[in-house]
Amino acid sequence: MPQTPAARRYAKALLDLAQAQKAEEVIANELSQIVTAIADPAIEKVMLLPTLPLTARKEIVEQLITSAKPNPTLSSFLRVLADNDRLSMLKDVYDSYQALLEQASGKVRAQIRTAAALSNKELKSIVDAFSRLTKKTVLPTVTVDPTLLGGVVVEIQGRVWDASLLAQLRRMGDALAQQI
Secondary structure: OOOOHHHHHHHHHHHHHHHHHOOHHHHHHHHHHHHHHHOOHHHHHHHOOOOOOHHHHHHHHHHHHHHHOOOHHHHHHHHHHHHOOOHHHHHHHHHHHHHHHHHHOOEEEEEEEEOOOOOHHHHHHHHHHHHHHHOOEEEEEEEEOHHHOOEEEEEEOOEEEEEEHHHHHHHHHHHHHHHO
């Protein structure tokens, strides 16, 4: 999901503050809860109104802070977002924060597509292989895609390893077409 440069800057600043307090995970969890609360259709609709006065946005944030009782750093951060009229990017800030936190802790997300469901042993084998390759802890998300016909496709940080039967057949077809 694309994240704006501004969202990444805010996320980086929040992560720096969280790391100074050794509260990275606590803030991640609290921020997730607040993002979920703001994503409520009724609240989101009001928050995204361009005509909503800044004082009203600040009041909504204060109510969220009062009810959620987040870490003081996160409370201050939310107030800064409200003051700068940046609450609309809170979800992007959270996504960027999560990505930066994973990177800082040596983790990487992997999208794994397979033609059929994987056994635990097969999944572990794939995760272990890509952990060795990336030298990071791999956090897999597995989806079954029967159009692959067989094999697996792994995507990590925009790089794709395609060992599917569909890709192999396509490569064989291309090779045969070049010989004709």
